Amino acid sequence: MSEQSSPAGQGLPEPVAxxxxxxxSAREARAAVQPRDVGNWAAKVERLAVEQRDGVRxxxxxxxxxxxxxxGFGKMWEKSYSLNxxxxxxxxxxxxxxKAHFPEFWPKGNRFAGALAGISPGDxxxxxxxxxxxxxxxxxxxxxxxxxxxxxxxxxxxxMFAGWITFxxxxxxxxxxxxxxxxxxxxxxxxxxxMTLGGHGKEDRFWAQTLTALGTRLGVPDPExxxxxxxxxxxxxxxxxxxxxxxxxxxxxxxxxxxxxxxxTRRSRPAG
Amino acid sequence: xxxxxxxxxxxxAGGSVAVVDIKGEVTAACEPVLMSAYEExxxxxxxxxxxxxxxxxxxxxxxxxxxVTLLVRAGRQRQRLxxxxxxxxxxxxxxxxxLDEAITIYSDEASALADAGR
Numbered sequence: 578m579s580e581q582s583s584p585a586g587q588g589l590p591e592p593v594a595x596x597x598x599x600x601x602s603a604r605e606a607r608a609a610v611q612p613r614d615v616g617n618w619a620a621k622v623e624r625l626a627v628e629q630r631d632g633v634r635x636x637x638x639x640x641x642x643x644x645x646x647x648x649g650f651g652k653m654w655e656k657s658y659s660l661n662x663x664x665x666x667x668x669x670x671x672x673x674x675x676k677a678h679f680p681e682f683w684p685k686g687n688r689f690a691g692a693l694a695g696i697s698p699g700d701x702x703x704x705x706x707x708x709x710x711x712x713x714x715x716x717x718x719x720x721x722x723x724x725x726x727x728x729x730x731x732x733x734x735x736x737m738f739a740g741w742i743t744f745x746x747x748x749x750x751x752x753x754x755x756x757x758x759x760x761x762x763x764x765x766x767x768x769x770x771x772m773t774l775g776g777h778g779k780e781d782r783f784w785a786q787t788l789t790a791l792g793t794r795l796g797v798p799d800p801e802x803x804x805x806x807x808x809x810x811x812x813x814x815x816x817x818x819x820x821x822x823x824x825x826x827x828x829x830x831x832x833x834x835x836x837x838x839x840x841x842t843r844r845s846r847p848a849g
Numbered sequence: 850x851x852x853x854x855x856x857x858x859x860x861x862a863g864g865s866v867a868v869v870d871i872k873g874e875v876t877a878a879c880e881p882v883l884m885s886a887y888e889e890x891x892x893x894x895x896x897x898x899x900x901x902x903x904x905x906x907x908x909x910x911x912x913x914x915x916x917v918t919l920l921v922r923a924g925r926q927r928q929r930l931x932x933x934x935x936x937x938x939x940x941x942x943x944x945x946x947x948l949d950e951a952i953t954i955y956s957d958e959a960s961a962l963a964d965a966g967r
Contacts, residue, residue, distance in 0.1 A: 611938065612905075612906055612907050612908075612936075612938060612939075613907060614907050614908060614909060615938055617909065618938075618941075618942055618945070619945060620941075620945075621941045621944055621945045622945070642947075643945070643946075643947065644947070645917065645946050645947050645948065646917050647917065647920070647947055647948060647950055647951045648947055648950070653917075653921060655918070721910060721945070721946070722909060722910040724909065727909065727910065727911070729910035731946070741910065741913075741914065741946075743910050743911060743914065745911075758911075758914075760914045760917060760918075809918060809921055810921040810924075
């Protein structure tokens, strides 16, 4: 949970009583007072835009819409990976380190190309994820929310899952507990099959390794990650089966096969 | 997690609509409060639960996640969720996270109740 030092509305004009006197509607009055979370949320986007970045293929992101659990296909899962960091760090320092070095904690073979400034609301990061057969799955994530004690990434169309993942740290007595919390549905029927046939286990290992690497960086002796997984909704949303059109795994495979031809076409194009 | 800085009061608004007045901060920490309010709101033939966010002061991504969980619970009971009283800022967050595709948003309680009465 986030805690910030300034109380809501501090330093801001008194909203409703004054508003009534000058004839503002309740809705206009509400809009006139900005809550303290305003800077923590990304601005609204319809479709993702991002420039090419070094070290990743950078496909299957531009022009995609964001997808939450409402838009996904598969069963809905809530997963929580937690690490007790004891007293070696504070929640703020843990999140600050995580944000600043996010890609460095990922398991080998996976690439995260974020904005140079780190993790800020509205940023889009490009991902190359290792899947079977040496193929890289190219997709991305959007920074939906970020404050001093948490940040949340949301996925675009074509990603393995529709949903968001929140990274947070909080005090529990004297200890700092660091968490990755996932709320997701597989994005389409193919991903649902893949998740059932080992995908969930692979994801569990991914985040356990990430938290272990973060714990090691923070100086936690023998970091041990706890995993909790709950199926929140066992129904599949068949109306979203057509999400398979954007499936980044299939598209990445095709892009890998087509890569030599794409490069040849680019080379044979006249300059300018 | 600390004590949730939120209150959620339930009232019946006629017909089959129950209103939950949310005041304060909506974060993951207030899940027990929200679920308890929902339990109270969803009894007795309620077909629609209207979340009144007029008193909302703060919401983080944990709060949005909690609303998705509530949506699943409401779906199981064949109830519809609606929201009213959102400021432009919070309305944009509903649109950004695409929660507005599952939770109908009304500008105020009167229009929500009018629509429910049709």
